[in-house]
Amino acid sequence: MTWRPSSCTATTWCLYADPVTATALEQLAGRVRAAARVVAQSSSSVRDDALMMAADLLDEEWASLVDINQSDLVRAESGGLAAPAQDRLRLNEARVRAMAAGLRGVAALADPVGQVVEGWVRPNGLRVSRVRVPLGVVGVIYENRPNVTSDAAGLCLKAGNAAFLRGSSSALATNRATVALLRRAVAKAGLPEDAVALVEDTSHETALAFMRLRGYIDCLIPRGGPALIDSLVEHATVPYVLDGDGNCHVYVDAAADLSMALEVVVNAKIHRPGVCNAAETILVHADVAGEFLPRLCGALDAGGVEVRGDERVRAVATGAVAAEERDFATEFLGPTVAVAVVDDLDGAMAHIARFGTGHSEAIVTGDVTAADRFVAEVDAAAVLVNASTRFIDGEQLGLGAEVGISTQKLHARGPMGVGELTCLKWVVRGDGQVRA
Amino acid sequence: MTWRPSSCTATTWCLYADPVTATALEQLAGRVRAAARVVAQSSSSVRDDALMMAADLLDEEWASLVDINQSDLVRAESGGLAAPAQDRLRLNEARVRAMAAGLRGVAALADPVGQVVEGWVRPNGLRVSRVRVPLGVVGVIYENRPNVTSDAAGLCLKAGNAAFLRGSSSALATNRATVALLRRAVAKAGLPEDAVALVEDTSHETALAFMRLRGYIDCLIPRGGPALIDSLVEHATVPYVLDGDGNCHVYVDAAADLSMALEVVVNAKIHRPGVCNAAETILVHADVAGEFLPRLCGALDAGGVEVRGDERVRAVATGAVAAEERDFATEFLGPTVAVAVVDDLDGAMAHIARFGTGHSEAIVTGDVTAADRFVAEVDAAAVLVNASTRFIDGEQLGLGAEVGISTQKLHARGPMGVGELTCLKWVVRGDGQVRA
Numbered sequence: 001m002t003w004r005p006s007s008c009t010a011t012t013w014c015l016y017a018d019p020v021t022a023t024a025l026e027q028l029a030g031r032v033r034a035a036a037r038v039v040a041q042s043s044s045s046v047r048d049d050a051l052m053m054a055a056d057l058l059d060e061e062w063a064s065l066v067d068i069n070q071s072d073l074v075r076a077e078s079g080g081l082a083a084p085a086q087d088r089l090r091l092n093e094a095r096v097r098a099m100a101a102g103l104r105g106v107a108a109l110a111d112p113v114g115q116v117v118e119g120w121v122r123p124n125g126l127r128v129s130r131v132r133v134p135l136g137v138v139g140v141i142y143e144n145r146p147n148v149t150s151d152a153a154g155l156c157l158k159a160g161n162a163a164f165l166r167g168s169s170s171a172l173a174t175n176r177a178t179v180a181l182l183r184r185a186v187a188k189a190g191l192p193e194d195a196v197a198l199v200e201d202t203s204h205e206t207a208l209a210f211m212r213l214r215g216y217i218d219c220l221i222p223r224g225g226p227a228l229i230d231s232l233v234e235h236a237t238v239p240y241v242l243d244g245d246g247n248c249h250v251y252v253d254a255a256a257d258l259s260m261a262l263e264v265v266v267n268a269k270i271h272r273p274g275v276c277n278a279a280e281t282i283l284v285h286a287d288v289a290g291e292f293l294p295r296l297c298g299a300l301d302a303g304g305v306e307v308r309g310d311e312r313v314r315a316v317a318t319g320a321v322a323a324e325e326r327d328f329a330t331e332f333l334g335p336t337v338a339v340a341v342v343d344d345l346d347g348a349m350a351h352i353a354r355f356g357t358g359h360s361e362a363i364v365t366g367d368v369t370a371a372d373r374f375v376a377e378v379d380a381a382a383v384l385v386n387a388s389t390r391f392i393d394g395e396q397l398g399l400g401a402e403v404g405i406s407t408q409k410l411h412a413r414g415p416m417g418v419g420e421l422t423c424l425k426w427v428v429r430g431d432g433q434v435r436a
Numbered sequence: 437m438t439w440r441p442s443s444c445t446a447t448t449w450c451l452y453a454d455p456v457t458a459t460a461l462e463q464l465a466g467r468v469r470a471a472a473r474v475v476a477q478s479s480s481s482v483r484d485d486a487l488m489m490a491a492d493l494l495d496e497e498w499a500s501l502v503d504i505n506q507s508d509l510v511r512a513e514s515g516g517l518a519a520p521a522q523d524r525l526r527l528n529e530a531r532v533r534a535m536a537a538g539l540r541g542v543a544a545l546a547d548p549v550g551q552v553v554e555g556w557v558r559p560n561g562l563r564v565s566r567v568r569v570p571l572g573v574v575g576v577i578y579e580n581r582p583n584v585t586s587d588a589a590g591l592c593l594k595a596g597n598a599a600f601l602r603g604s605s606s607a608l609a610t611n612r613a614t615v616a617l618l619r620r621a622v623a624k625a626g627l628p629e630d631a632v633a634l635v636e637d638t639s640h641e642t643a644l645a646f647m648r649l650r651g652y653i654d655c656l657i658p659r660g661g662p663a664l665i666d667s668l669v670e671h672a673t674v675p676y677v678l679d680g681d682g683n684c685h686v687y688v689d690a691a692a693d694l695s696m697a698l699e700v701v702v703n704a705k706i707h708r709p710g711v712c713n714a715a716e717t718i719l720v721h722a723d724v725a726g727e728f729l730p731r732l733c734g735a736l737d738a739g740g741v742e743v744r745g746d747e748r749v750r751a752v753a754t755g756a757v758a759a760e761e762r763d764f765a766t767e768f769l770g771p772t773v774a775v776a777v778v779d780d781l782d783g784a785m786a787h788i789a790r791f792g793t794g795h796s797e798a799i800v801t802g803d804v805t806a807a808d809r810f811v812a813e814v815d816a817a818a819v820l821v822n823a824s825t826r827f828i829d830g831e832q833l834g835l836g837a838e839v840g841i842s843t844q845k846l847h848a849r850g851p852m853g854v855g856e857l858t859c860l861k862w863v864v865r866g867d868g869q870v871r872a
Contacts, residue, residue: 037789037815040815041812041813120834122832122833122834126823126827126833128833128834133815135845135846136815136845214669218845218846219845219846233650233673234673237669237670239844239845239846241846257868260867260868263868263870264868264870266870267870267871268870271870271871353473371865375863375865376477377477379473379476379569379572380861381861381862382861382862382863382864383861383862383863383864384864384865384866385864385865385866386865386866386867386868386869387562387864387865387866387868387869387870388869388870388871390870390871391562391864391866391869391871392862392864396558396871397558397562397564397862397864398556398558398564408675409571409572409654409655409675409859410571410654410655410675410677410846410847410859411846411847413859413860413861413862414860414861414862415862423845423846423849424849424850425816425817425818425819425849425850426817426818426819426828426833426849426850426851427811427818427819428818428819428820428821428823428827428828428833429807429811429820429821429822429823430820430821430822430823430827431696431822432693432696432699432700432822432823433822433823433824433827434699434700434702434703434704434707434823434824434826435703435707435824435826435827435832
């Protein structure tokens with residue numbers, strides 16, 4: 001009979017995880033939680049050792065991982081998994097070596113744990129400081145990219161947390177083998193192997209139970225599509241950070257350098273259309289629509305992108321098909337873009353306020369007032385002036401690796417680095433102060 | 437027909453708040469959200485004006501508020517509301533003037549909005565910064581203290597947010613009058629009056645609907661007991677910050693100055709027993725139990741506090757009644773304390789890990805190693821060395837007024853000042869950079 005852990009604040013007290021009645025998932029969660037307490041107190045050199053050893057093991061054993069991955073792929077193919085999903089699931093030597101390189105990159109980052117963020121002395125002599133400490137147990141629910149297993153585990157360990165992973169059923173054999181390898185590295189470094197754990201039951205019921213492990217999971221990060229996010233919002237009782245959709249806009253202002261605008265828009269749309277920071281809608285100021293849109297549509301067409309334009313777009317640019325209102329609310333994640341003409345900056349910002357998802361929004365302009373208003377008034381995780389939305393990414397912004405890109409406002413907003421896998425503890429030191 | 441606002445990340449797109457089918461609550465929420473966009477762009481001097489005008493109105497019209505409050509009190513008495521709750525509900529001149537003074541204090545705080553928290557230049561010339569911006573709409577669900585209405589509204593406005601309030605049915609007339617007064621002040625300052633709004637339907641169903649206003653409420657702060665928190669964890673779909681229980685401990689180490697320890701423990705327990713940062717359990721190192729506990733129990737007894745001790749406490753101190761295990765998990769919020777003898781620092785920390793709620797934990801010791809280990813290893817929002825737990829409070833720590841004390845780890849942990857009512861926006865400025 002044990003008491004709830006300290007992060008469970010739901011009731012004054014409650015019993016949980018009775019060793020006799022606890023589910024297998026709760027028992028595993030209890031072990032991960034115990035491991036997290038050890039990891040939290042470990043030195044960064046020990047945690048970095050674990051990451052470097054895991055990287056070495058991946059480099060040494062890549063062939064065996066690729067073999068095991070083959071069994072997932074055979075199952076996926078016979079199960080009718082779509083070709084792009086099969087590609088995401090596939091490991092080869094280069095991909096395993098990239099996982100190893102990723103872990104070495106994370107090990108090389110500065111340790112966020114122990115950072116004193118601020119501090120001061122009170123008039124009564126109390127010395128107050130706020131210190132960055134690990135969150136504890138970080139849960140990650142993800143789909144079938146096997147590299148997320150090592151990426152997420154590496155980031156969690158770097159920040160002093162235990163990683164509690166729940167991958168997809170299609171990648172189960174690969175994830176099992178990867179986690180077994182990571183656990184060997186963790187143990188070799190002298191940390192408890194439960195600091196990295198995989199939920200092997202990939203049923204929907206267990207996913208729901210996982211989201212409800214209140215008191216065991218300090219932060220849950222979903223990496224998946226809208227169905228996963230909806231389920232989390234509806235059912236989760238553990239704290240979570242949402243990595244949501246990116247319906248990103250580029251607004252080409254009247255005062256834009258149109259050559260720069262063309263480069264920025266084409267890069268934002270075409271550089272990698274399948275990711276959340278790619279542009280999905282282009283808004284063009286009416287004053288430059290006649291000059292800019294034919295050039296833009298030509299360039300997008302040359303890049304294999306279908307343009308869905310509103311009436312004013314189609315009036316000046318041939319080749320655009322008619323956009324429905326719904327297109328402006330769609331994250332295409334592919335070679336399609338919605339384009340609209342707006343009367344002015346206010347029209348652009350109203351459009352973004354209506355259809356945006358709070359991810360990344362860009363303006364191209366030479367007008368300092370327009371730039372400043374856009375930066376101040378657009379409500380999004382990231383706003384850009386004269387730069388491609390593709391830069392809103394942890395590595396591109398200088399955070400090193402990223403855990404995801406948060407589209408919520410609480411805790412983390414935008415690209416999340418290892419710092420976002422920590423929280424702040426108040427430390428107060430006195431010499432006997434009492435409150436009068 | 438309108439699209440979801442940008443903070444709703446649950447699905448790629450969704451319709452909401454159709455003017456014809458939206459509930460009254462959704463319509464109100466839509467107006468509050470629109471007001472929040474205006475408040476977010478207002479200058480701090482306008483927002484401070486609103487707070488100062490509200491303070492003046494409270495000072496001028498205190499008698500009318502006290503009159504209206506009387507009708508709530510009559511209803512409460514005839515409805516059988518308990519005497520302490522009636523006292524919390526009661527307004528008098530002093531209490532209304534204290535509400536006014538609170539608003540002036542909040543107005544005098546530094547404006548968190550616009551603060552550039554960090555920034556750097558990337559190798560490609562991109563200038564990256566992180567800027568503090570308002571959250572948007574902050575919801576507060578609270579029980580029957582009428583001062584929370586003005587306190588919460590003041591803090592929300594200070595941080596550039598709209599305040600969406602849902603108080604208790606017992607305080608409805610008082611809250612209505614207070615919010616009407618606040619809205620007059622907001623309008624006089626030139627801000628939309630919906631920047632402060634009250635949900636007047638105090639039914640349980642509407643409370644549940646309030647917790648599920650995803651896309652309208654950016655952050656919900658519950659100020660209530662365990663039943664409210666449980667309901668929120670189970671049903672809320674909006675982001676929230678929990679202000680949970682404080683089962684706070686003071687551990688008296690073998691190396692403690694026992695006179696200091698006595699002062700700290702007595703202050704932590706007796707200074708104001710009904711609040712969350714009061715001590716509920718005292719842990720005493722076995723080596724000093726014989727000397728310390730009789731003095732402690734005598735002092736607590738003299739202060740009217742009932743001591744519930746384990747066997748080892750009762751062996752050395754007369755007057756203690758037998759503690760059950762459950763007592764160590766109880767937030768008494770009154771003149772009762774649980775006391776246990778522990779073998780050493782590890783025993784104390786194990787006890788805290790088992791029973792603590794992650795609020796505030798204190799050690800009294802002269803031993804630097806014990807102090808450092810306690811600070812590093814105890815997992816709580818706040819840890820204190822040689823000081824009373826009563827200092828874990830926004831004002832005492834120097835934050836100015838506080839919105840509450842978070843016992844969760846995400847977003848805010850421990851006392852929340854106006855800074856915790858903001859979030860960070862990434863601002864990236866370039867001169868045409870595209871990603872290679």
